[in-house]
Amino acid sequence: MAEITTALIKDLRETTGAGMMDCKKALQENAGDMEAAVDWLRAKGLATAAKKAGRVAAEGLIGLASGEKSAALIELNSETDFAARSEKFQAIVSAVAELALPAKGDLAALLALPFPGSERDVAGYVSEMVGTIGENMSVRRTAFLSVGQGVVAGYIHNQVAPGLGKMGVIVALESSGDAGKLNDLGRHVAMHIAAAAPLALAPESLDPEVVERERAVLIEQARESGKPDNIIEKMIEGRIRKFYEEVVLLSQAWVMDPDITVQKAIDAAAKDIGAPVKVTGFVRFLLGDGIAKEESDFAAEVAAAAGN
Numbered sequence: 001m002a003e004i005t006t007a008l009i010k011d012l013r014e015t016t017g018a019g020m021m022d023c024k025k026a027l028q029e030n031a032g033d034m035e036a037a038v039d040w041l042r043a044k045g046l047a048t049a050a051k052k053a054g055r056v057a058a059e060g061l062i063g064l065a066s067g068e069k070s071a072a073l074i075e076l077n078s079e080t081d082f083a084a085r086s087e088k089f090q091a092i093v094s095a096v097a098e099l100a101l102p103a104k105g106d107l108a109a110l111l112a113l114p115f116p117g118s119e120r121d122v123a124g125y126v127s128e129m130v131g132t133i134g135e136n137m138s139v140r141r142t143a144f145l146s147v148g149q150g151v152v153a154g155y156i157h158n159q160v161a162p163g164l165g166k167m168g169v170i171v172a173l174e175s176s177g178d179a180g181k182l183n184d185l186g187r188h189v190a191m192h193i194a195a196a197a198p199l200a201l202a203p204e205s206l207d208p209e210v211v212e213r214e215r216a217v218l219i220e221q222a223r224e225s226g227k228p229d230n231i232i233e234k235m236i237e238g239r240i241r242k243f244y245e246e247v248v249l250l251s252q253a254w255v256m257d258p259d260i261t262v263q264k265a266i267d268a269a270a271k272d273i274g275a276p277v278k279v280t281g282f283v284r285f286l287l288g289d290g291i292a293k294e295e296s297d298f299a300a301e302v303a304a305a306a307g308n
């Protein structure tokens with residue numbers, strides 16, 4: 001049995017990122033064998049991940065990666081913002097975002113790709129890192145856009161590190177015009193999307209259920225006015241058009257000049273770009289959007305921890 005020295009424990013800790021006491025126990029359990037201790041900690045980390053899997057992971061980061069005429073977004077969640085601010089977590093998000101480019105929006109394909117510098121795939125590596133970082137983590141979603149000719153511009157709002165933040169947008173613009181000017185326009189459109197949160201590119205791409213739900217609310221509101229049905233129908237059509245102006249990207253008021261629509265802003269920019277510009281798609285990821293966060297009673301947690 002090898003002597004379990006402080007230096008050996010330190011080496012194991014630097015290799016695995018596990019806690020000092022865990023490293024000491026791993027070496028004791030494995031007669032000082034470093035490789036066996038690493039495997040023991042890995043197994044312990046995976047067991048820890050299984051126990052933590054039920055915790056709500058609604059914090060984390062959005063990652064953005066850009067390729068040639070393409071871009072991808074990912075959302076990697078953690079339990080706390082404290083973990084998301086760590087360099088280790090940010091490095092994982094950046095690596096997964098780069099892998100999202102070849103995955104092309106397929107989450108299952110992304111999770112099955114080999115993680116760089118590891119013998120595990122993305123899913124296995126993230127699960128393994130739960131034991132190191134000490135929180136539940138998950139790759140929640142990914143998106144990908146590409147163009148045959150033009151650019152896919154990206155924008156990270158309140159960037160905490162290159163390509164990382166709490167909100168990310170990618171937008172695809174097809175054009176044969178000047179690529180640099182087109183990319184500048186794309187970034188401005190992406191910033192508009194971040195601020196205005198459109199639901200769809202055009203009216204026909206809106207979810208029909210969303211439209212019908214809005215129509216039902218508007219009909220109920222109009223009926224309370226006591227007006228006849230034929231008048232109500234005309235009122236509803238006008239209000240639906242107004243709804244489109246609020247939620248459809250190309251019909252929205254341009255955030256940089258509310259007197260014109262996004263479409264008109266793009267058409268005006270196209271003259272300088274030197275060719276027509278067509279927006280073919282966009283994706284907006286807001287961290288934790290749609291996740292039901294757990295509400296906790298902090299005082300009760302403290303009392304429970306104290307054994308009261």
